[in-house]
Amino acid sequence: MALLKEPDLGTPAKPGEATVSVEVDGHPVTVQEGTSVMRAAALSGIDVPKLCATDSLEAFGSCRLCLVEIDGRKGTPASCTTPVSEGMRVRTQTPRLEKLRQGVMELYISDHPLDCLTCAANGDCELQDMSGVVGLRQVRYGYEGENHLDLEKDTSNPYFDFDPSKCIACSRCVRACGEVQGTFALTIEGRGFESKVSAGAGEMFFDSECVSCGACVQACPTATLQEKSVVDLGMPNRTVLTTCAYCGVGCSFKAELRGDELVRMVPYKDGGANEGHSCVKGRFAFGYATHPDRVTTPMVRDSIDDEWREVDWDTAINRVASGFRELQDTYGQGAIGGITSSRCTNEEVYVVQKMVRAAFGNNNVDTCARVCHSPTGYGLKQTFGTSAGTQDFRSVAQADVIVVIGANPTDAHPVFASRMKRRLREGAKLVVLDPRRIDLVRSPYIEATHHLQLTPGTNVAVVNAMAHVVVTEGLVDESFVADRCEEFEEWAEFIARPENSPEAVEAITGVPAEELREAARLYATGGNAAIYYGLGVTEHSQGSTMVMGMANLAMATGNIGREGVGVNPLRGQNNVQGSCDMGSFPHELSGYRHVSDDAVREVFETLWDRPILSEPGLRIPNMFDSALDGSFRGLFVQGEDIAQSDPNIGHVHAALRAMDLVVVQDLFLNETAKFAHVFLPGTSFLEKDGTFTNAERRINRVRPVMSPKTGKDEWEVACEIARAMGYDMAYEHPREIMAEIASITPTFAGVSFEKLDKLGSVQWPCNDSAPEGTPTMHVDAFVRGKGKFVSTPFVATTERSTRKYPLLLTTGRILSQYNVGAQTRRTANNTWHAEDVLELHPHDADDRGISDGDRVSLSSRVGTTSLRAVISERMPVGVVYTTFHHPDTGANVVTTENSDWATNCPEYKVTAVQVGLARQAEVVAQ
Amino acid sequence: MTEETPPQVRLANEIAVQFHHRPPEQAAQAIAQHIRMFWDPRMKAALLRLAAADPNSLDPLALAATREIG
Numbered sequence: 001m002a003l004l005k006e007p008d009l010g011t012p013a014k015p016g017e018a019t020v021s022v023e024v025d026g027h028p029v030t031v032q033e034g035t036s037v038m039r040a041a042a043l044s045g046i047d048v049p050k051l052c053a054t055d056s057l058e059a060f061g062s063c064r065l066c067l068v069e070i071d072g073r074k075g076t077p078a079s080c081t082t083p084v085s086e087g088m089r090v091r092t093q094t095p096r097l098e099k100l101r102q103g104v105m106e107l108y109i110s111d112h113p114l115d116c117l118t119c120a121a122n123g124d125c126e127l128q129d130m131s132g133v134v135g136l137r138q139v140r141y142g143y144e145g146e147n148h149l150d151l152e153k154d155t156s157n158p159y160f161d162f163d164p165s166k167c168i169a170c171s172r173c174v175r176a177c178g179e180v181q182g183t184f185a186l187t188i189e190g191r192g193f194e195s196k197v198s199a200g201a202g203e204m205f206f207d208s209e210c211v212s213c214g215a216c217v218q219a220c221p222t223a224t225l226q227e228k229s230v231v232d233l234g235m236p237n238r239t240v241l242t243t244c245a246y247c248g249v250g251c252s253f254k255a256e257l258r259g260d261e262l263v264r265m266v267p268y269k270d271g272g273a274n275e276g277h278s279c280v281k282g283r284f285a286f287g288y289a290t291h292p293d294r295v296t297t298p299m300v301r302d303s304i305d306d307e308w309r310e311v312d313w314d315t316a317i318n319r320v321a322s323g324f325r326e327l328q329d330t331y332g333q334g335a336i337g338g339i340t341s342s343r344c345t346n347e348e349v350y351v352v353q354k355m356v357r358a359a360f361g362n363n364n365v366d367t368c369a370r371v372c373h374s375p376t377g378y379g380l381k382q383t384f385g386t387s388a389g390t391q392d393f394r395s396v397a398q399a400d401v402i403v404v405i406g407a408n409p410t411d412a413h414p415v416f417a418s419r420m421k422r423r424l425r426e427g428a429k430l431v432v433l434d435p436r437r438i439d440l441v442r443s444p445y446i447e448a449t450h451h452l453q454l455t456p457g458t459n460v461a462v463v464n465a466m467a468h469v470v471v472t473e474g475l476v477d478e479s480f481v482a483d484r485c486e487e488f489e490e491w492a493e494f495i496a497r498p499e500n501s502p503e504a505v506e507a508i509t510g511v512p513a514e515e516l517r518e519a520a521r522l523y524a525t526g527g528n529a530a531i532y533y534g535l536g537v538t539e540h541s542q543g544s545t546m547v548m549g550m551a552n553l554a555m556a557t558g559n560i561g562r563e564g565v566g567v568n569p570l571r572g573q574n575n576v577q578g579s580c581d582m583g584s585f586p587h588e589l590s591g592y593r594h595v596s597d598d599a600v601r602e603v604f605e606t607l608w609d610r611p612i613l614s615e616p617g618l619r620i621p622n623m624f625d626s627a628l629d630g631s632f633r634g635l636f637v638q639g640e641d642i643a644q645s646d647p648n649i650g651h652v653h654a655a656l657r658a659m660d661l662v663v664v665q666d667l668f669l670n671e672t673a674k675f676a677h678v679f680l681p682g683t684s685f686l687e688k689d690g691t692f693t694n695a696e697r698r699i700n701r702v703r704p705v706m707s708p709k710t711g712k713d714e715w716e717v718a719c720e721i722a723r724a725m726g727y728d729m730a731y732e733h734p735r736e737i738m739a740e741i742a743s744i745t746p747t748f749a750g751v752s753f754e755k756l757d758k759l760g761s762v763q764w765p766c767n768d769s770a771p772e773g774t775p776t777m778h779v780d781a782f783v784r785g786k787g788k789f790v791s792t793p794f795v796a797t798t799e800r801s802t803r804k805y806p807l808l809l810t811t812g813r814i815l816s817q818y819n820v821g822a823q824t825r826r827t828a829n830n831t832w833h834a835e836d837v838l839e840l841h842p843h844d845a846d847d848r849g850i851s852d853g854d855r856v857s858l859s860s861r862v863g864t865t866s867l868r869a870v871i872s873e874r875m876p877v878g879v880v881y882t883t884f885h886h887p888d889t890g891a892n893v894v895t896t897e898n899s900d901w902a903t904n905c906p907e908y909k910v911t912a913v914q915v916g917l918a919r920q921a922e923v924v925a926q
Numbered sequence: 927m928t929e930e931t932p933p934q935v936r937l938a939n940e941i942a943v944q945f946h947h948r949p950p951e952q953a954a955q956a957i958a959q960h961i962r963m964f965w966d967p968r969m970k971a972a973l974l975r976l977a978a979a980d981p982n983s984l985d986p987l988a989l990a991a992t993r994e995i996g
Contacts, residue, residue: 334966334967334968363966364966494947541940542944545944586966587963587964594963596962596963615966615967616963616964616965616966617966618966618969619964619966621933622933622965622966622969625933626966626968626969629972631968791947793944793946793947795943795944795946897933897936899940901937901940901941901943901944902941902944902960902964903964904937
């Protein structure tokens, strides 16, 4: 499509019914109470000139350009700050207003460079537009007086420039940083003529608190804040609407191109997940798609010690097919399998799991959700009946109490974090359960009411203690439980036992009993209470138990089934939800239906014309174990770097080495490719055509911005492998794949590309009962009928601190990097985080003679690595923290084989370690 | 358990310990059902072999569960 310019109505919408009728320049319009005159005018088709107003920000009233006349009122009020009232008659175009506006514009232009023809924003500058709109023909003040034209440009940010000479001090950037992003990094420094935008206390942007979300750039009406890519490449001239490929928030973006060259990604205001906001990754870090490291030609080699040889697609596919068939002929049908990727589309994932089940003839398919949110799938299915979060993201705006457990949304899900922070600034209470003092605990205008700084590995003890308070202090929502749930009595008897009391578990959890009691009371009685959680819940030996514990707590207090409440996983990758939905787990077909269900299997067998095994296949860690015992010999890995991301890397590497045929499909020669025999080049999200499903079950379209650099779509490759193995699988277009998914998956029955193109997105279940999707689940009944209480005894992990390994390591993510860093390390995001570091408390550092910045060794019972120390009081004593974005650090060298009992999700969050100053020899050796 | 413990034994014992709060018969059934629902056939077969060869390596509830599976 041509360049999409979204309408800007000047001020935000107000909630409720449209009940106030006014007339603007003779045009009647009815709007919600509290709506500004400016917005009412825009809704009636009349754009009032403006500069400081934009509909993503509250009205400010500083530019004085939007003046109007209102019958019966004196003067010329600003239309952005004036609310409508019944019967109001407004005039936006009169000679008096024209003169006033011209006068205002004269002042602006007298202190603005007249370089429009060479300015990067030429054609996309509101100041330029408004000059035309108000009919500016002269500037009586001349250009020789005192001005800001010589102010120095700040180019320190890798993605955008700040040119203060072009600033009109409208404060849109400052307000966007606060209202939209919630960081408050920008301010207006000085007064009067000296007023200027400043990042922090007169710092350069790069050195400031700025998180490079791009909200200020988007809000800027001039070229003051401008993407470097626009400066370099010119203004884009066409738009492709698509979806971000980073975290599970799933932001909608306008990919803006100049010809065939992608110039910038701009968050889409109609995007259901992000509503016009973005983070540094989605907004700017897309350069990896065209990075020189991209491999675009298939490659093969006989041994992992050989050099790669480039081959054509047919040769590569035949090598894969014949190799896999030979392994099955020799070692049995179950000797091979595949791993699907949460970075691929639903359609690509579906086709790969179909390839495994129908062409390989087994259920040895798993997905990278195994190592992140598989406990969510298990726990929510047991209690609620389906494996998904209960709310849409908008729901947080109705929450009165927000409980964040084991999640760090400001780093890992920043766009959702901005929504959450907005609600917290409005007065919602915050409870944080985390060993670290994450940013949310105390940030501008936000302070957690309770930070339960628990010892790693004691989540279940804490959630049980909260539930104990609810049950023993009479805080249960009796009618909700009676009407909507089952097996409450047995659970209540269990949870009320003394061993679950806050006092009993205080010594284990480290959480003061009285504070835990207060937090539980707040959750139960503070109004709408919502739980948001991340991998700090799931990546434990009791990850699934903890998910069920949270579900119990929500049901007991009636915090399920309406806006503002719920149990909400914050998914790590863009399509974790989708890859699970598509039948990627070895025990489930699409829509979370067990392979042992004869009726379900028959549907697939009829459509696919192949028998499907009725017993589960191997999970990823089982594949590694089976590779080492010799029963599993070949693996297809779609877009996942298991040799870096999975725990106990030494074990993973040994398993990969033991296999006869490892096939990697990826953008880059990643760590896993070092163990591969065939490399199939993959496509970036900018080349994909399909859908992603985000953490709120929202199915979004992913549209190709460019044709596949590899010459093939990834789903085509899977189809060709299947055909080469004797199973006829073919589609003309990914919409046909979605049509097949919809035909056999009840929760997707109403989904089609046509519907998504029409509605923008839908949230599953989407079927005849909910043709436009389901924002909130379990409203009248749970998916399983009654919500089920499950007793969740706390069982301590076997991973404990010892004399040899006295500290506990927990791992996580940082804002600028993503997962194993394959994408973000190939962008300027690396500027912010060029290496993984180890955070530790000053006391632990002192004990070991470690100073900030020292190189330290990090050892566990399975391995040792070294990295730089950062001393931080965010850490509690006895706990250290690192990220796993860089392969040279290899944080997973030290993580262990421990896993969640129900799902085998690795216990990344608890590893007993020792830290010491690294000896030079160790550093060199590494 | 040590690093040399067969994975099937380690995993079965990790499941079993989660059901210690239940009456033994119920617990064994629940453990067996979990293994049936989520384990690949070769792992189940290996567990049964290991249970027969070295029953003491298994948590008593896991051992009881293998009888349900078998």
